[in-house]
Amino acid sequence: MRANPLVIVPTVLAVTTLAVADLPRSLSFENQTAARVNPTVAEGSSNEKEVEFGDLDLDGDPDVVMAIGSSDFGERRNKLYFNDGGVFNEASGAPLIPEFSSSDVSRNAFIRDYTGDGWPDIYIINDSNSGGFAGSDKMYVAQHSGGVLTGYSEEGATRIPSGGALGAACGGVSYDFDGDGDWDVYSGNYPGPSQDRGLYNNGTGTLLDVTGTMVPPDGDYTVDVALGDMNGDGKMDLLISNHSTNYIYYNDNEDAGSGPGDFRYAGSTQSLGSAAANENSMETADFDNDGDTDFYWSNAIGNSDRVMRNDGTNDDNEAVLASLNILPGSVTGVTSRKASIADFNDDGRVDVFVANQSGTRPTVLRNTSAAGSISFVDWTPKPAFPNNGAYNGWHAAAFDTNADGDVDLLIGAFSGDHLLENTRANEVTEARIGSTLPDFFN
Incomplete structure (x- = not known):
């Protein structure tokens, strides 16, 4: 393990006022929840959600799956919404996916074609240790006939090692780590x-446990x-976001491992320091368009979100990172959860929803x-996002919900699911943003 050559860059955050003419396109959202989101069960105020989108029924519209970690449903009920021409209709449970409404503590949902038949399946990472609702990971394999999705068969018991009973999961990702053309899973666990x-x-949708040979030991x-x-x-x-030291695990860096997908070899990990102020999640993007991958670090502990700028690599081909304290108080003085990254205003620079x-x-x-x-301004439209806590939650999916060419937000909030349509008006008006322009850019 090598220490990260981390540079702390102190920055005095001043009030920024921008002329509308300096901005290529304005950025505004309008709440379309009542007209375009149709859940089947009313919600209370304690539903923790991870939101994933993908075209489940191959009709060209992105659908949504929500993994729910805790809830006031009476049971921890995951959710599936089909996108019917921009309107999201919930189809959780029988007859389509009857096992979906189970009492699992779900952390992540992935929409991927694990079996290679051309139809996206659904993988759910579950926490087998929480709250007495022990649950194994689940793989819902798409069933289809004549080019039509007919339902899902839960096959985790035979397709996931140990029947899916993989421990106390808190997060994960799904990607083709070994470059063989199919989807793999990495699950991050706690004690x-x-x-x-x-x-x-x-290659056929059966997952093999490679932890002992490909994943660094972790306590x-x-x-x-x-x-x-x-x-x-x-x-x-x-x-890897941890309670203590955080890391980058490099995939077969400089061919030092056994091949693509190997994260367990001498020198494979790079420390990002302790979690005294960094504990929740990281989301990657190239914020300054210099060709290097930066990341946004949102924090549940320490109240100090920050941007980590990638300044290239060192002699060991590891990222050289600078920690930038450049963010407004709206994200540094609160308990932030996951960030979602997209170019909301089509100006060639990726923005961040926190x-x-x-x-x-x-x-x-x-x-x-x-x-x-790298710089950011708080551009939260006040009419769309009222100051009443209604949209507080863990995560939102950023994608084009209605095929109009711009990126919207579907927020999995504690109190319900909220669809915010990106209006991308040609002009910024004080009536639209609900504030004077100098206030709005703070």
């Missing part, structure tokens, strides 16, 4: 047991896992980076 797990696909509490090519070698690396747990509303951060300097 009981704490060892993260690597599950690699044999920490893994909170979340992210993906990013941190050293620019074309292989996807892992970013889910919120403790504050009054989530935050939309507009990317105003220029000339290699």
Whole structure:
């Protein structure tokens, strides 16, 4: 393990006022929940959700699966929404997917074609240790006839090692780590047991446990896992958020491992420091368009979100990272949850939506980076995101919900699911943003 050559860059955050003419396109959202989201069960106020989108029925519209970690449903009920021309209709449970409404503590949902038959399946990472609702990971294999999706068969008992009973999971990712053309799974665990797990696909949808040969030994509490090519070698690396030391696990860096997909070899890990102020999740993107993968670090402990700028690689082909304290108080003075990254205003720079747990509303951060300097302004439209905590939650999916060419938000909030349509109006007006322009850019 090598220490990260981490540079802390102190920055005085000043109030920023931008002229509308300086911005290529405005950014605004409108709440379309009542017209376009049709759940089957009313919700209370304590539903923790991870939101995943993908085209389940191959009709060209992205559908949504929500993994629910805790809830006031009476049971921890995962959710499936079909997108019918921009309207999201819930189809959880019988007859389509009867096992979906189970009392599992679900952490992640992945929509991938694990079996290679051309139809996306659903994988759910579950926590087998929480709350007395012990649950194994689940794989819901798509059933189809005549080009039509007919339902799902839960086959985790035969397709996942140990019948899916993989321990105390808290986060994970799904990607083709070994480059063989099929989807694999990485599960981050906390004590009981704490060892993260690597599950690699044999090509037919059966996952093989490669933890002992491909995953570094781990005794920490893994909170979340992210993906990013941190050293620019074309292989996807892992970013591990822990309760103590955080890491980058490099995928076969400089061919030092046994091949693609190997994260367990001498020098495979790079420390990102302790979690005194960094504990929740990391999301990767190239914020300054310099060709290197940066990441946004949102924090449930320490109240200090930050941006980590990638300044290239060192002699060991590891990322050289600078920690930038450049973010507004709307994300540094609250308990942030997961960030979602997309170019919301089509200006060629990726923006950030930050889910919120403790504050009054989530935050939309507009990317105003220029000339290699990363910067963001708080661009949260007040009419769309009222200061009443209604949209507080763990995660949102950022995607084009209605095929109009821009990126919307589907928020899995504690109190319900909220669809915010990206209006991308041609002009910023004070009536639309609910504030004067100088206030709005703070």
